[in-house]
Amino acid sequence: MSSGMRTYGTGRRYVSKDNAIWASLDESPQALHILDTNVTNNELNKHASSFSIEIGKKASCVKKSEDESVKLLPKAADKTEERHKKSNSHLVPTIIVPSHGRNIAKTSDSDVNTSITESKMTENLNAGLQNRPQRKSTQLSYLLGLVDQQIPISFRDYIKTFKSSIYKIGEASYSEVFKVEKDEPIVLKIMPFGKENQIRCSDIINELKITKRLSSLEGYVDLQEAVIVKGTYPSILIKEWDRYDRQKESENERPDFFHSSQLFCILCLSHGGTDLEHLELSDWFETWNIFLKAAKALATGERKFEFEHRDMHWGNILIKRRNDEDLSYLLDEVSFDEFEDSNTSFPVSERSFTADSLEITLIDFTLARMRHTGSSSPIFNEFDDPELFSGRGDYQFDIYRLMAKVTKGQWGEYFPKTNILWLHYLLYQLLYKKTIPKPRDLREQQLKERLTKLFKLLEPVRRPHKGSCPLQNCAFPSAASLDEWINQQYDD
Numbered sequence: 001m002s003s004g005m006r007t008y009g010t011g012r013r014y015v016s017k018d019n020a021i022w023a024s025l026d027e028s029p030q031a032l033h034i035l036d037t038n039v040t041n042n043e044l045n046k047h048a049s050s051f052s053i054e055i056g057k058k059a060s061c062v063k064k065s066e067d068e069s070v071k072l073l074p075k076a077a078d079k080t081e082e083r084h085k086k087s088n089s090h091l092v093p094t095i096i097v098p099s100h101g102r103n104i105a106k107t108s109d110s111d112v113n114t115s116i117t118e119s120k121m122t123e124n125l126n127a128g129l130q131n132r133p134q135r136k137s138t139q140l141s142y143l144l145g146l147v148d149q150q151i152p153i154s155f156r157d158y159i160k161t162f163k164s165s166i167y168k169i170g171e172a173s174y175s176e177v178f179k180v181e182k183d184e185p186i187v188l189k190i191m192p193f194g195k196e197n198q199i200r201c202s203d204i205i206n207e208l209k210i211t212k213r214l215s216s217l218e219g220y221v222d223l224q225e226a227v228i229v230k231g232t233y234p235s236i237l238i239k240e241w242d243r244y245d246r247q248k249e250s251e252n253e254r255p256d257f258f259h260s261s262q263l264f265c266i267l268c269l270s271h272g273g274t275d276l277e278h279l280e281l282s283d284w285f286e287t288w289n290i291f292l293k294a295a296k297a298l299a300t301g302e303r304k305f306e307f308e309h310r311d312m313h314w315g316n317i318l319i320k321r322r323n324d325e326d327l328s329y330l331l332d333e334v335s336f337d338e339f340e341d342s343n344t345s346f347p348v349s350e351r352s353f354t355a356d357s358l359e360i361t362l363i364d365f366t367l368a369r370m371r372h373t374g375s376s377s378p379i380f381n382e383f384d385d386p387e388l389f390s391g392r393g394d395y396q397f398d399i400y401r402l403m404a405k406v407t408k409g410q411w412g413e414y415f416p417k418t419n420i421l422w423l424h425y426l427l428y429q430l431l432y433k434k435t436i437p438k439p440r441d442l443r444e445q446q447l448k449e450r451l452t453k454l455f456k457l458l459e460p461v462r463r464p465h466k467g468s469c470p471l472q473n474c475a476f477p478s479a480a481s482l483d484e485w486i487n488q489q490y491d492d
């Protein structure tokens, strides 16, 4: 992996040996060291130091559990270590940020039983239901209500309803992601929940509600269906899992260990394309459009729902280029006459046009915050996993600490500035982590300069001096304000 670290796709995240990541950059966000040691919640500080790693040590597969004892992860971790010996010797594997808000729930199998009680549609589950085992069955009932089910359906039977081929396309901390081939392909995000080391039911509820709500907005993934299933992993998916493992070496444990009582939430989503980390960018038109569209999507989310993504790393930004056929109807509307006898070379406009034909889709709202309905309390994640704030070696991890600074731990409140932090991260990834061909003409050069200018404008902390408040330097309080500024500034 070019960046030397994996930021998603598994619970195990890696820090590059090169901790002096900023030393080589002119625009090094000063935030890193200042904020590392200054997270608002003292508890976080306490934990932050616990996760530092020593190169070459067997730290790769240990993590501190809640009771501070060090324990080995199951099989998958051993496999990871082996793999790293083989192919990733430049990485220092460690567990930095295992999952988002997916604390080790202190539940037993019986805590999440499948007996169905009357579903009570209380709106605010955030504060009330997390970490209360006695309410687990109420949470499950609530979740089933959200997906219009009375009881979980059989996992195998549900998968059988798909008549076309299914391929595994991705994986994450606690989920496996499959694609169902169709004219309009769909994606199945399969998340086991409710038991130890799995996603909390309350987190599933939040992700589902937010995904549903944003579904029709431009720039956000479409939720076509959500189901709660129960049972062992269907063999067709295991076969696909094995194929993926052979080709790409999965970081997860083979999902054949689940008990027949296991519950899963399956989100059926539109296919959003390739994530930014794995997409090769062809020019600065495209690069500009990715940033612009991400900023616009966040601005729309803010305006409609007081939305903050809070985890917009480059694995959560999907990009799809419309193919030539999709574009033909647009080409019909373009007059090429103006290019005749003109000094403007046609390829410039053509490239610009192509870049504009790109779609972005934001996914993964596990950590997101939004107002659900007018009167109800917001949906949000408590960020109560201290490991979220202890990552090192990538700007992504500093963003979590910066968010703690901005929110002062009041995660339920509305702080659109967190969207600006993620947009600054996005600019950094685009400008310094992607390999984009040099601008080939003036127009491309201008777009690159725009992005560089915005990178400076959005920088969270610039030359802080005594008594100054970090984050006060960035002029934009929200993605909406940035969007307005861009519209005024650049009318193209």
Ligand SMILES: Nc1ncnc2c1ncn2[C@@H]1O[C@H](COP(=O)(O)OP(=O)(O)OP(=O)(O)O)[C@@H](O)[C@H]1O
Pocket (backbone or CB within 6 Å): 007, 008, 009, 010, 011, 099, 100, 169, 170, 171, 172, 173, 174, 175, 177, 187, 189, 221, 269, 270, 271, 272, 273, 274, 275, 315, 316, 318, 363, 364, 366
């Ligand atoms: N709708 C989609 N279309 C295409 N690919 C997708 C889609 N949803 C997920 N993926 C792929 O699967 C990966 C993991 O998905 P996602 O980020 O939603 O999982 P997660 O468990 O929430 O991850 P994280 O570790 O970031 O919490 C993505 O990075 C992407 O490559």
